[in-house]
Amino acid sequence: MSFDYINMVLKPMLDGTKVTLLLFLIVIIFSIPLGFLLTLAVRSRFKPLSLIVHAYIYVMRGTPLLLQLLFIVFGLPLLPVIGDYLVLDRFVAACLGFVLNYAAYFAEIFRGGLLAIDRGQYEAAQVLGFNKWQTMTRIILPQMFRVALPTVANESITLVKDTSLLYAVAVPELLHYAQTAVNRDFTIVPYFVAAVIYLVITLLLTMILKRIERKYQFE
Structure with missing residues (x-):
């Protein structure tokens, strides 16, 4: 394993990392508010x-995210009559699927947070x-978010890893470029590079979330 080879495979994998992080941000931004609205509903x-x-x-929550x-990427276009109007860009379709799935999980997390608040x-x-x-707004929700935050943080870490499912719907992300390099060069080095990138992302995210948790604990 040479550093020249790592540098060669690293560039496209970092491009794939940008897609991974973009999906993560979109899902977090939209699924958490949607999850809270579902809790209220x-x-x-x-x-x-x-x-x-x-x-x-x-x-x-009862069916696999994959x-x-x-279904959203390949199934919706096959629906009779309306299928032609449901053909979406694959990345957009994947974002929609992730948001709808994670909103359901966040809804249950927030519901549990509300149930933890004493009726008193x-x-x-x-x-x-x-x-x-x-x-x-002043009493219940701040306490609910404080209770739910550790679980939301864990779910966010899971989301980083779940972004690899983009590979299954032919959206080029980190794992896609790693697999492409493995198939081309007959070496498992790209898998290790991908693992390091995932670990760095989850480490940074964990540090940020822990900092937020400590902030809420002392408020």
Whole structure:
């Protein structure tokens, strides 16, 4: 193994890393707010909405993410009548699949965070004269996020690794370029390079998330 060879394979793999990080950022930005909205919908007093969202979360958490990606990328265009209108760019389709899947997981995480809040908190807020909006925004939600943050952090780490599923839907990302180099050069070195890149990303993300957790613990 020479450094010249590592430098040669590293450049395209870093290009693939950009796609990996872009997917990660898009999913985090959209799935966390969507997950919170789903949590509110599950708790809605409007039963049809609550049942529909319950079913959605069950399906998204009960089927493999890879199957969902394959369905969105390759299955939707095959639907009769409307299939021609559902042909999406593969990266866009993959982003959609990831967001819909992770939103369901974040919804359950946030629901667990809300359940962890003692009912006495709501009663105390009423005694202090807070309305429902003030109670949720000033008392309940900050505590919910503090409780849910470690699990959200773990799910975010999992997301970094799950981005490798882009390889299955022919979106060129980090693992794609590693596999291409392995097939071309008959060496496993690109796998080790890819592993190091993944480890560096997860290490940096873990450090950032731990810092955020400590900040919330002392507030």
